[in-house]
Amino acid sequence: MDPRHSAQDVLRCDVCDTPVPPLHCDFCQTNLCKACVGEHMLDFSKKHQLVPFQDRGSTPNYPNCSEHVKELCKVYCEQCDVSVCIYCLSTQNHQNHNLVDILSIIERKMKHLQRDLEELDKFIHPKYKEIASNIPVQKAELSKNSQKLTTAIDKQGEVWHREIDTIITNLKSNVEEMESKHLPFLNKQENEITRSISEIEQTIAELKKLLDSNDVSLVSTYRSRIDEFRRLPPKLKVSLPNFTPQKINTEQLDKQFGLLSPFSITTEEYGYSLKTSEAGSSPLKPLLDEPRIISTIQTQDKYLKSVTCYSDEEIWMCYSNKIMHLYNLRGELVKSVQTKSGNVSHDIAVTKSGDLVYTDYEDRTVNIVKNTQIQTVIRLQGWIPWGICSTSFGDLLVVMNSDDEKQSKVVRYFGSTEKQSIQYDDKGQPLYSFGNIKYISENRNLDICVSDYRASAVVVVNQTGKLRFTYTGPPSTTKRLFDPYGITTDSQGRILTADINNHCIHILDQDGQFLRYIDNCHLQFPWGLCVDTRDNLFVAEYLTGKVKEIQYYM
Known part of the structure; x- marks a missing residue:
């Protein structure tokens, strides 16, 4: 095991592995021992701000202005949705606009990140897992039903003997074909849900990283995917076919042997709404x-x-x-x-x-x-x-x-x-x-x-x-x-x-x-x-x- 990742190991310098680094660069998010400070500060391609380790995260990392590259943006224009520096404020572009301290925007954004993280972690991710766990059950039911159909067909075939062998073979083939057509739908949804779960888990990790960061640029560019993830995958509502034995009529063997109902697949949307009582600290x-x-x-x-x-x-x-x-x-x-x-x-x-x-x-x-x-x-x-x-x-x-x-x-x-028409209520009265x-x-x-x-x-x-x-x-x-x-x-x-x-x-x-x-x-x-x-x-x-x-x- 890498000692740097041991649960019993202490914090170390991110450059040389020296234990218990006394300093921290707030802008680079780097732990530093005294010996490595000089080399780190000589990297002039980045801004640096050294603080005692216990004070890490205390220094706001303001973004540079896109118009005046040497100036820091400490104000945010709500109308233009952009951070601005002191020189931007002297122009006419933001006159009479609502200007606020950029840190208040970041504080609001952090709260939004926290809400997204909690909803993903506590509600949406478990719901996806729950839906995914139902797919193997549906597969088992599909297999069990197919076996049940095959057994029923065999039993009826013993009564009809040779003259209906061809019919039996055809119906078995139909059952197998239904299963082969049905299974890809389940496999496809399972793959899509698995991919979504992976994306959610990645988003959770990124949100946790952002919440631990004080990089204003990274946090301000965060774009929430919560609405996308709230739209849960559709629930496959499977109508499994049945086999219905009929009385023998030699003049209509094909119809009298038994009717195999067609299989069907429809989707039923879960819908998703997070109630305040469920959300706990995320109302x-x-x-x-x-x-x-x-x-x-x-x-x-x-x-x-x-x-x-x-x-x-x-x-x-x-x-x-x-x-x-x-x-x-x-x-x-x-x-x-x-x-x-x-x-x-x-x-x-x-x-x-x-x-x-x-x-x-x-x-x-x-x-x-x-x-x-x-x-x-x-x-x-x-x-x-x-x-x-x-x-x-x-x-x-x-x-x-x-x-x-x-x-x-x-x-x-x-x-x-046209997929749906909505006109009447349950009593047949017009809705509109x-x-x-x-x-x-x-x-x-x-x-x-x-x-x-x-x-x-x-x-x-x-x-x-x-x-x-x-x-x-x-x-x-x-x-x-x-x-x-x-x-x-x-x-x-x-x-x-x-x-x-x-x-x-x-x-x-x-x-x-x-x-x-x-x-x-x-x-x-x-x-x-x-x-x-x-x-x-x-x-x-x-x-x-x-x-x-x-x-x-x-």
């Missing part, structure tokens, strides 16, 4: 007592309707006209796209691959913008598309009304293929009103959330289309009738919807409980909503043409 992000405006984007046009995040720095917007605009957070117009038909776009979304999709209710189409080309992916007959969103699995959810406005439904598409203004969003637990203006309600169903709850406003309120328009969800599973005529936002938890209003940010006819990966809320004001970026969590 949901608390809400601010007073939400605050971080920045305001003044667009070129009024009658602003929908917004969707292209990235944390750029926002797509659509208006009551044929043009859709992409703005950055500095209020600069980056790109404009005209609808294919020249009609008004009603709603917009960004797919997992980063493409813009929009609904054209006059043309009854859903269209996707790829670079400079616009393709029609869905063309409806007898239905008009309204709200649209892209799901965590890459599907499109479209809420639509019939031409006669007597029916409404939500349809899930993969590409141009027959009005035209509806918007849609998928929550992190895969619930489907629809804001239904005519019904004055938010209707939430689970991924199978079963009604979970209907929200019609808080139990007691002095405000006017609830008028929901835009709707979105955040990384904590909260549901946010714009109450356009009450000039406020409602925040609900994922079970439909009212949490609070955002009514202190001088909102005027809020219509469209979206959140970025940092859970900053973007609110589109219909009449002013403004998009306000709001922080509502701590």
Whole structure:
């Protein structure tokens, strides 16, 4: 065994192995004895900061400014999402921006790292292991069932003797073929889960390393993969075939010998939500007592309707006209796209691959913008598309009304293929009103959330289309009738919807409980909503043409 890795060994100099090094370089994360200090400090390619070993980690390692390379960045601009030095502050680029001590940002980031680590280590990783452990059980059941089928076929074959030998051989072959087709699905999922477990374990190790580091550059560039890992792999729901013996009829030997039901494989999503009681020391992000405006984007046009995040720095917007605009957070117009038909776009979304999709209710189409080309992916007959969103699995959810406005439904598409239609509850009653203004969003637990203006309600169903709850406003309120328009969800599973005529936002938890209003940010006819990966809320004001970026969590 290498003595440097012995559990009984003491700390050593990282250069020469001398025990109990008295010094530590905070910038290089290196333990040093006195003899090795000189050589270490002569490495002028790096910054160094020597401290007594017991004081290691006490020196902030500020990053160098990208514009003024010799200056250290000790301030962070929240609007531009960038660290800045004292010379940057003297320019006009960050005038009137929200500037904070970079160490407070790192402290917030460290808390986020700790939450990610705890959720991965205590909940997500064990859940993956649990799912993986079920695969061998399914394999055993598959083998056992195949043997059971073979035995039943043999028993029936003894009755039928030679004249049915050919039938027996064919059915055995079918069983073997089913098993050979079924097994790759299980093997494939096992391999994918094993790979994900490996990535999670690697992420856990990296997070632990970051939490022990004081390297501001490394920590500030951390990008969380927690949302990716929260999406648990689908559970294979196997419908195993059965063998059904029949009475002998010599005129119909093939049919009378027995029917082997076809095998089938479907997927059942686990869904994943972390309850506060489960999280222990890693609760949901608390809400601010007073939400605050971080920045305001003044667009070129009024009658602003929908917004969707292209990235944390750029926002797509659509208006009551044929043009859709992409703005950055500095209020600069980056790109404009005209609808294919020249009609008004009603709603917009960004797919997992980063493409813009929009609904054209006059043309009854859903269209996707790829670079400079616009393709029609869905063309409806007898239905008009309204709200649209892209799901965590890459599907499109479209809420639509019939031409006669007597029916409404939500349809899930993969590409141009319809996969699911959601229209009625368990009692056969319509889930949605027959009005035209509806918007849609998928929550992190895969619930489907629809804001239904005519019904004055938010209707939430689970991924199978079963009604979970209907929200019609808080139990007691002095405000006017609830008028929901835009709707979105955040990384904590909260549901946010714009109450356009009450000039406020409602925040609900994922079970439909009212949490609070955002009514202190001088909102005027809020219509469209979206959140970025940092859970900053973007609110589109219909009449002013403004998009306000709001922080509502701590």
